[in-house]
Amino acid sequence: MSADRLRHLAKGSLLSRLFGQGRQPLRLVAVPRDHVLGDRARGDALLAGRFRWGNEERNLPxxxxxxxxxxxxxxxxxxxxxxxxxxxxxxxxxxGARLAEAIAGRWLIAHGSRVDEAWAPELWGERILFWTAYAPYILSSRDSGYRSALLNTLARGARHAEAQADRASPGLARITAWSGALVAALTLQGGLSRLSRCESGLMRALASAQFEDGGLMSRSPSEQMLLVDRLGLVRAAYFAAKQPPPEALENSAAAALAALHGVTMGDGALSSWQGGNPGDPGRMATLVEGCGLRARPLRHARGWGYQRLSALGTIIVVDAAPPPAARMASHGCASTLALEMSDGAQRLVINCGGPGPVPTSLPDELVLALRTTAAHSTLVLDDTNSTAIQPDGSLGKGVSDVTIDRNEDNDCSRLEASHDGYVRGFGLIHQRRLSLGNDGKEVRGEDRLIARGRRRIREAAPYAVRFHLAPGVEATLTADGMGAILRSPGAPPWNFRCRGAMLLVEESLAIDGRGVPVGSLQLVVVGEVSAIGGEIAWQFRRSS
Incomplete structure (x- = not known):
């Protein structure tokens, strides 16, 4: 189908038969400004007639x-x-308007006159956010029938989103639905009468999905990025309509950004948690720059659950919470007490990651394996997940309680956290102690297995403390077999030492920001533990 044919489908004569002739078009009283830059490569693909999302692509015609x-x-x-x-x-x-209006016209013909899957409240919420922000791209046509059709459909969609928003899944979907309804109230002619109801709906959705510290209950950094984006577009609509945003909304938005900063590594991209990957640092930078908010990284997050330690360019992020509840995240990970570490822009220790929110070609078996404890940089007891992953992909029993003790002094930052994921099967608590020197040059760690409860190991159980290394980080074992030298292209060498166990270097893989698997290495400290427990000490030290 040619571009001329696409434009022909957006002509008012065809749309007027669907929506009637004589209806006066509504008017946008405000057009929010989206300060976040888009992905130019995807935009170029659109202009070339290809819709690209992740590793999937369709020909627009x-x-x-x-x-x-x-x-x-x-x-x-x-x-x-x-x-x-x-x-x-x-x-x-x-x-851009020629192409955008052609696509919008085709969408209106297919979905504008009937309520179907495309009318899911979260989809209408997202659609309203971008239709209003990019109104110059979809409402530049001189065809009054087309403009009337789009604006009247927008108005009907806004009423539908408002009526159905609370039926959307709790979490980001419900927040998105209410965000769109609220933006429509701010920007569509006659919408201010619904503003108070939409504000209340959005604040309810946030309260049911967001911890007090600003993180989403899904504990997903990639979803947290979308939350910051959604709230940034809502705030832009307030400013365009010359209305003051509610203080509670401003506080939620700032807390959301602080939580997002808290899981960002030194290269500006995300750490890999809950099936996500680093994503695109450029996209992260444009989002932070364009969202209109400023916040310091959240360091001590009890709800969001990610602890951040940093000193002179060295950053450590630790998962110090149970996996997310099934109602908030259907595919959480058994990653409790895992860590990621970077030195400046160079990532050193990572988790394997996952496909993230865009389509990838990763096989289902690999995606499931990437959710296991062994795919994260933490201790694994007897090759058993700290939280069970059921055959259907849901999370089963495991970590339910995580204790945290944290303090800072003139010498270092210290974190001590423990989880009960191995008590039911082995009668052992896993405790991880970390300290980061204030010069950023030394990380000391200790993994302890502490007897707890009635169940006991009969003889001994094997353990492995895994440190997955970022792609490009080389590991050379020392002569005594108790240490390794880590060399990378973007940081000075780091020395790793362990005590009380044997050190191996094995193959691993990491999922990069495009959702593609990349070969890497891992340090694996292996040994056995008895019913009375044991401890494994280790250290990372920068050589200069």
Whole structure:
């Protein structure tokens, strides 16, 4: 189907038969400004007739909008219209508007006159956020029938999102639905009468999905990025409408950004938790720069659960909480007490990561394996997950209680945390102690297994303390077999030493920011523990 045919489908004569002739179009009284730059490569692909999302791609002329459901991430991305941001990063308003209006017209013909999967409240919420922010790209046409159709559909969609928002899944989906309804109230003619109800709805959605420290209960950094983005667009709508944002909303948005900063490593990208990967540091930078908020990294997060230690360029992030509840995250990870570590922009110790929020070609078996304790940089007892992962992918019994003790002094930052994930099966508590010197040159650690409860190991159980290394980090064992020298392209060498066990260097893999597996190495400290418990001491020290 040619570009001319796409433009023809957006003509008012066809749309007017769907929506009627004589209806006066509504008016946008405010157009929010999106300060976040889009992905230019995806925008260029759109201009070339290809819709690209993750590793999936479709030819735009061949897309049958009537057949697009909402089952896949690609389908939902098409419906959500967040790609308008990418198009704007690549094309002028005049050039981008021709393509955006053609696609919007095809969408209206397929979905504008009937309530179907595309009318899920969270999809309408996202669509409203981007239709209003990029109104110049989809409402520049001189065709009054097309403009009327789009604005009236937008108004109906806003009422639908408002009525159905609380039926969306708790968490980011419900927040997105209410965000769109609220932005419509601020920007559509006559919408201010619904502003108070929409504000209340959004604050309820945030309260049910966000810990007091600002992190989402899904504990997903990639979702946290989307939360910051959503709230940034909502705030932009307030400013465009010359309305003051509620103080509670401002506080939630600032806390969300602080929590996001708290899981960011030295290269500006995310640490890999709950099935996510580092993502694109450039996208992270544009989001932080454009969201209109400023916040310091959250260091001691009891709800969000990620502890951050930093000193002179060395950053450590520790998962110090149970996995997320199933209702908030259907595919959480058994990662309690795992850590990631970077020296400046160089990542050193990582978790293997996962596919993240965009489509990838990773096989299901690998995605499941990436959620295990062994895929994270922590202690694994008898090759058993600290929280069980059921055959259907849901999380079973395991970590339910995590204790934390943290303090700082003139010499170092100290963290002591323990979890009960191995008490039921082995009668042992896993405790991890960490200290980061204030010069950033030394990290001391200790993993202890402490007897607890009635169950006892009959003889002994094997353990492995794994430190997955970032791609490009080379590990050379020392002559005594108790240490390794870590060399990387972006940082001075680091020396690793362990005591009380044997050290191995094994192959590993990491999922990069594009969702692609990359070969890497891991340090593995192995040994056995008896019913009375034991301890393993280790140390990272920068050589200069």
């Amino acid at each position: 061949e897309i049958d909008f009537g057949d697009i459901g909402a089952a896949t991430e690609l389908d939902r991305a098409i419906h959500g219209f967040s790609w308008l941001r990418d198009l704007a990063a690549s094309a002028s308003r005049e050039k």
